[in-house]
Amino acid sequence: MATAAFGLIALVVLGSALGLVLKRNAIHGALFLVVNLGGIAALYLTLGAEFLAAAQVIVYAGAIMVLFVFAIMVLIPGKEETGPDPRRGYRMLALPLGAALLAELVMIGARRGAAPRGPGVPGGVEAIGRLLFTDYLFPFELTSVLLLAAMVGVMLLAKRT
Amino acid sequence: MVPESYYLALSAILFAIGVVGVVVRRNPLVIFMSIELALNAANLALVAFGHRHGTADGQALVFFVMAVAAAEVAVGLAIIVVIFRARHRLSVDDLNLMRW
Numbered sequence: 001m002a003t004a005a006f007g008l009i010a011l012v013v014l015g016s017a018l019g020l021v022l023k024r025n026a027i028h029g030a031l032f033l034v035v036n037l038g039g040i041a042a043l044y045l046t047l048g049a050e051f052l053a054a055a056q057v058i059v060y061a062g063a064i065m066v067l068f069v070f071a072i073m074v075l076i077p078g079k080e081e082t083g084p085d086p087r088r089g090y091r092m093l094a095l096p097l098g099a100a101l102l103a104e105l106v107m108i109g110a111r112r113g114a115a116p117r118g119p120g121v122p123g124g125v126e127a128i129g130r131l132l133f134t135d136y137l138f139p140f141e142l143t144s145v146l147l148l149a150a151m152v153g154v155m156l157l158a159k160r161t
Numbered sequence: 162m163v164p165e166s167y168y169l170a171l172s173a174i175l176f177a178i179g180v181v182g183v184v185v186r187r188n189p190l191v192i193f194m195s196i197e198l199a200l201n202a203a204n205l206a207l208v209a210f211g212h213r214h215g216t217a218d219g220q221a222l223v224f225f226v227m228a229v230a231a232a233e234v235a236v237g238l239a240i241i242v243v244i245f246r247a248r249h250r251l252s253v254d255d256l257n258l259m260r261w
Binding site: 002003006010013014017018020021026029030033036037040043044046047048049051052055056059060063064067068071072074075086087091094095097098099101102105106109110127128131132135136139140143146147149150151153154157158 | 162163166167168169170171173174175176177178179180181182184185186188190191193194195197198201204205208209211212217218220221223224225227228229230231232233234235236238239240241242243245251254
């Protein structure tokens with residue numbers, strides 16, 4: 001049952017990822033990416049990470065993708081990638097290189113010792129919150145500085161001079 | 162129970178698709194979305210590792226990745242908008258100002 005659910009979600013995730021890369025229309029790609037992010041949120045749920053699944057839907061599929069769709073609408077693409085590709089030969093090199101990368105990743109992933117399975121899987125908000133405010137307190141505070149810097153920088157960039 | 166290696170394999174495939182998308186596509190917006198795809202593949206691997214070891218550390222890391230990705234997308238899209246405003250075209254092949 002669990003394996004069947006995983007296989008179904010994995011098919012959706014892989015199909016939408018391929019759709020993003022292969023479709024020429026950017027807005028179709030954005031919608032494929034929403035499906036992909038939703039599928040990954042479902043995978044988080046199967047791994048017992050409820051908090052991350054909710055954050056994934058809210059932050060990624062919500063905020064970030066709205067930003068993407070907004071930028072696509074503002075920039076009116078769709079006629080940029082219609083002409084023949086002048087560098088098609090170079091770009092087709094990406095396929096063997098991507099296959100080589102995948103082979104390396106699989107080799108690294110397959111080479112592992114028998115990992116000890118810890119006691120239970122803490123996936124709730126409580127465990128993550130405890131970690132964020134004890135072991136990861138400094139990076140957590142740095143994140144707020146980073147977000148503030150990004151906010152100010154975006155306003156500066158987007159300002160018409 | 163699905164073994165974690167399935168999740169790792171899926172994550173590796175997604176990451177490779179994302180990298181190929183970055184190289185193949187010409188629209189900077191689609192390149193950005195492919196980067197998001199690769200980041201999500203890494204996140205999935207982190208959660209799977211955390212699940213294997215029974216700790217929430219992987220999930221805390223994914224939380225940080227999400228925050229950094231949000232900042233990155235905001236700044237990157239602003240830069241793309243500025244470039245589009247200056248050039249009125251949107252293809253990475255046109256951006257060769259800093260090429261030697």
